[in-house]
Amino acid sequence: MLGKTYDTQVCSAARALEVIGERWSLLIVRDVLFAGATRFADFQRLGIATNILAKRLDSLVEAGILERRPGKEQPDRSRYAVTRKGLDLAPVIIALTQWGDQWAAPDGPPILYRHTGCGDAITEQTACATCGEVTDLAQIHVAHGPGFPQAMAARKNRSDAAAPR
Template structure:
């Protein structure tokens, strides 16, 4: 059973989960992508407590996924903006949305439609090979050990996962 952190894991996915794996974190990122950038708007949109939102936003700032911008002096109020690092999670969230719509659809239809701002076309996520451009699925992918995994397996007591 996994503990509350993944320190013993030699896996980039485990390290990423340390940053974004908490439920509210992904929902906050989703809402920031959707344009909800003010604290009060996020509280209302998410239905989260102020204390949880404060902790999660602080965590996202510490990890350089979000930055605060002052928009009011008295009292001080901030908007939260995705950094370039945070914005790179769009494809992860889009794929999660696409998967959720496929396997857990709402009876009235899709809850969100991702469209290309330039032409209005539907945006879909897909895995493609960078060498040949073919679309790949789970049966087409092999995971090979990388250098860190190989180093861990030769270290006494190391347990690659």
Template sequence: MQHTSFEGMSCPIARSLERIGEWWSMLILRDAFAGVTRFDEFQKSLGIAPAMLTRRLKGLVEAGLLERHAYSERPPRHEYRLTARGEDFRPVLLALMAWGNRHFAPEGESIMIVDRKTRERADPVLVDRKTLRPLVGPDYVVTAGPAANERLRQRLAEDRSLDFTGGVR
């Protein structure tokens, strides 16, 4: 099944989805964060078909999220390690996990984020790196950046539905 490419869109969400928006890719990254590096380990963990795993790993390498390293010449074998770009995806996965626990786990949380020392439960929020304040409205709004095209600038100026930070808490 062919999907529409988001490559040419100026939206950073669309561009990110172009690289990791397929569910196998996110699960591969989840496993990479857990220390999985080898093809057979990914396949065993995910129960994914080899051809699909090969395509997804290739795509994650091409997107710069994983690096491929040879660990055996005969037979040729590779392992996959997170790059700095891949490491930057960690908070996205943690936020997705917390959201899934909050909204789609009626039986309770199967995994949680806890403080390593105190074992107290953590609840991730997105904050501004400079001020450490949560990125929620009305204090923060989404606005056009320097590279925004005219269409996006106009949409942001007119359409309040694009104000992602004003959600109900």
């Protein structure tokens, strides 16, 4: 995993990977969101060592992605529920699954995400908030956002101005 400082990584993707980038973490969230997993025993079918599973669940709770609740029949045994922050990972899981279906599933998609209302496939797409879908990566450019450090922007602007044209 990435380090805890972002001196060279001024990027929300890098920061997100610090929270959810360990492979078991995303699979745990997937199972909560789409497989109905809520108890420690439910996650054991992933094949995670119990000590690692306990650490991952603790880190997801600490990050605010899952919350720990007392069990209904056994209050001393926790169950896990997804938070709003965790729900917002659903498109990430669907997009990663789409990529895996195309590039890492030689026998075809092993699972399909379907819309309950009509039964059609659920997909994630890159879209412009104003005019719709973006069909070519050449249509995407990167700009500094409000969280970009001013000192780094000033350095970049100085080096851009000094570059030969």
